[in-house]
Amino acid sequence: MRAALAAAALILSAKSVDGQRYTDASGRLRVALVKQPFLPNGTSPGPTTMADGGIQAILTRAGATVRVAEVRLTPEEDTEYGGWKRLSMALGHFADVVVQNEREGWFTVALEATCPSTPGLVGGLQHSGLTAAPIKIGMLWLDAHPDFNTPETTRSGSLGGMPVAVATGRALQRMRLEAKLDPPLDDRHVVMGGVRLTDPLEQELLAKSAIEQVTVDDLRNMTPAVFAQLDRLSRSVDKIYVHIDMDVLDPREVMGHQNKVPNGPSSEQLARLFEAIFERYPKASAIGFATIPAEDDGKLSLGAVNRMIEGAIRGVMAREAHRR
DSSP: OHHHHHHHHHHHHHHHHHOOOOBOTTSOBEEEEEEEOEETTEEOSHHHHHIIIIIHHHHHHTTOEEEEEEOOOOTTGGGOOOHHHHHHHHHHHHHHHHHHHHHHTOEEEEEESSGGGHHHHHHHHHTOSSSSSOOOEEEEEEOSSOOOOOTTTOSSOOGGGOHHHHHTTSSOHHHHHHTTOOSOOOGGGEEEESOOOOOHHHHHHHHHSOOEEEOHHHHHHTOHHHHHHHHHHHHHOSEEEEEEEGGGSOGGGOTTOTTOOSSOOOHHHHHHHHHHHHHHOTTEEEEEEEOOOSOOGGGHHHHHHHHHHHHHHHHHHHHHHHTO
């Protein structure tokens, strides 16, 4: 019996180290586009805009099988009037979709109305392990803002500035728990990239945290600093999530974004980075994109999303091919 248990433990450990497989029996990559349309004050058409903006055809031509899911409330939940409460319940369903994808071997590309979607996606990854026990999740957070405010530090009152604080257990505990993120993310398992605008009290919280950062130049040039952080995460966690707020990009690609900040990387630069990350790290298990601008002249922002998704998927395909 002891020998059997030891063998089983070795198998589980090997699977955890090797990372999830996302190909079918024929070697075809399976990609799940997951739309999370709920905002703190309603819903957004942004996730559908991204899902229907050409990416399905791009991925199919690249050789992937694609399915699309959308987060919804139950009829009973849909009677709730509170926007934050409705979002919290939606995030629980978001987590369930991510768990299903992981269990069935589909790579999650999340198309999110807003950055506060994050606790649901991370909660899903956290509970997608081989047992009922939560696993350790690392997050690469690419955003012009740290989104590390709490209700006590925020200047705007916007929930959009709080998702990393929520995910790390600093605020809105009920929302985090309804998103099925329990325990909260460990600060040491969060790396921020491209941050260049922080509120004063938010900066105080960030300075006291154990969160590491890489710069815009690190992202643009794929410097060793980026991979040193991902190497560290890969040694410490079971799965890694890469999150992108579109405002991390240079404003020329997100002119309609209400929170754009000068001097960001380009989508071409991030696409190359994502290809490298998802090829190199078997634990890189999902990628998510938040807050595509409602106004998108020339569809530059939509093109940027497609470009970055395509880069990430090229990386996953290369990784899967290496492991056959």
